[in-house]
Amino acid sequence: MNQMKLEFLAEEQEVVKKANQLIRARHEFTMYEQRIFAAMVAKLDRGTDTFPVQEIPIKRICDRSNSSDLYRRIDEITTRLVDQKIVIRTTDEEGKEEFKKVNVFGMCQYKEGEGTLKAQFTEAMRPFLLNLSERFTLYLITIFLRLRSKYSTQLYEILKMREDLRETEMSVEKFRRILGLEDKYRDFYGLKQRVIEQAREELKEKADIYFTYKVRREGRKPVGIIFFIHRNDQVVDELEDSLPVPEPSGGADDKPNLNPKKMFMQDLSQEELSDLSGKQLDEIYQEARNRAKRANQGRSSKMLLKQQTHAYMEKIWGHEG
Incomplete structure (x- = not known):
């Protein structure tokens, strides 16, 4: 807030x-x-x-x-x-x-x-x-x-x-x-x-x-x-x-205490949350996390890595939605 x-x-x-x-x-x-x-x-x-x-x-x-x-x-x-x-x-x-x-x-x-x-x-x-x-x-x-x-x-x-x-x-x-x-x-x-x-x-x-x-x-x-x-x-x-x-x-x-999954879900509408399965959420998270790691090659702090994972989750969701 x-x-x-x-x-x-x-x-x-x-x-x-x-x-x-x-x-x-x-x-x-x-x-x-x-x-x-x-x-x-x-x-x-x-x-x-x-x-x-x-x-x-x-x-x-x-x-x-x-x-x-x-x-x-x-x-x-x-x-x-x-x-x-x-x-x-x-x-x-x-x-x-x-x-x-x-x-x-x-x-x-x-x-x-x-x-x-x-x-x-x-x-x-x-x-x-x-x-x-x-x-x-x-x-x-x-x-x-x-x-x-x-x-x-x-x-x-x-x-x-x-x-x-x-x-x-x-x-x-x-x-x-x-x-x-x-x-x-x-x-x-x-x-x-x-x-x-x-x-x-x-x-x-x-x-x-x-x-x-x-x-x-x-x-x-x-x-x-x-x-x-x-x-x-x-x-x-x-x-x-x-x-x-x-x-x-x-x-x-x-x-904030960053949690990419929770941050991602907080930004979704109720209709999007209802349509999102747990399996789909995990797949989006894993793909986003892998992209964030590849982009930084271990140079980022944990907080920055979480922020980038969240950003990639939104990008993946926007492309798939």
């Missing part, structure tokens, strides 16, 4: 800051509940050690087309919020898994006619929301509230967590577990069309990042998904009127 991310320039109350453990946690939030949760997190004074009672206007978490439905269901929603738990999975040094279940809200209150929702996080949420100095993720609440699918919002958070790496891979099993889809869309085609593709289209239209992806298979069985994360300049440009996005000065930390 060559441009500074929007969340670094926004007012603190417009930014959601969550521990990565919280983003990877499993939960059963509906779309409205996800929005309330994120909006409450954005309101936090993250330098304090306690959670105050906070309030948000109901109109902020709904649009005009569904506001009447939200007001009608607000009693049900507040009841569910105080009952909601998140499940955090960790692994100790011996490889043993630990499951920690945490109630999110200790109190939720709505008074008819005021149009605001009051809530307070439980003390158990403190390690995941307050005084975070490492392993956390930031994003703009404005962008999060644009999304209309709960799967889009969950996938958006996961991808923001790995935005600087430009790609992330997870097993199909883990993907299902994090999104609470163990018992839905059991055939992968349904999961792909109803969850992954819908989220891809919505993020491309509304978010500051979007993704393309490649399905990893063992034989014919889908076992993993590689997500390639891209900055969505069109959406960022739309927000520039209200939020300036200056160019950074750059520095030593900008050095």
Whole structure:
């Protein structure tokens, strides 16, 4: 990413800051509940050690087309919020898994006619929301509230967590577990069309990042998904009127960890990725690597060799495509 991310320039109350453990946690939030949760997190004074009672206007978490439905269901929603738990999975040094279940809200209150929702996080949420100095993720609440699918919002958070790496891979099993889809869309085609593709289209239209992806298979069985994360300049440009996005000065930390295959796939469209087989990718890579070696006869550094391999991969693909 060559441009500074929007969340670094926004007012603190417009930014959601969550521990990565919280983003990877499993939960059963509906779309409205996800929005309330994120909006409450954005309101936090993250330098304090306690959670105050906070309030948000109901109109902020709904649009005009569904506001009447939200007001009608607000009693049900507040009841569910105080009952909601998140499940955090960790692994100790011996490889043993630990499951920690945490109630999110200790109190939720709505008074008819005021149009605001009051809530307070439980003390158990403190390690995941307050005084975070490492392993956390930031994003703009404005962008999060644009999304209309709960799967889009969950996938958006996961991808923001790995935005600087430009790609992330997870097993199909883990993907299902994090999104609470163990018992839905059991055939992968349904999961792909109803969850992954819908989220891809919505993020491309509304978010500051979007993704393309490649399905990893063992034989014919889908076992993993590689997500390639891209900055969505069109959406960022739309927000520039209200939020300036200056160019950074750059520095030593900008050095990339080069991987010619991943760099090549990041530049492909979703249609091209879908048509590209693993065998074809390996053949293009091997041919490009051999060309780069022949061109340099061992004189180049490893980084330059990788850059040239990537360039040859694009040249081979352009000739064959």
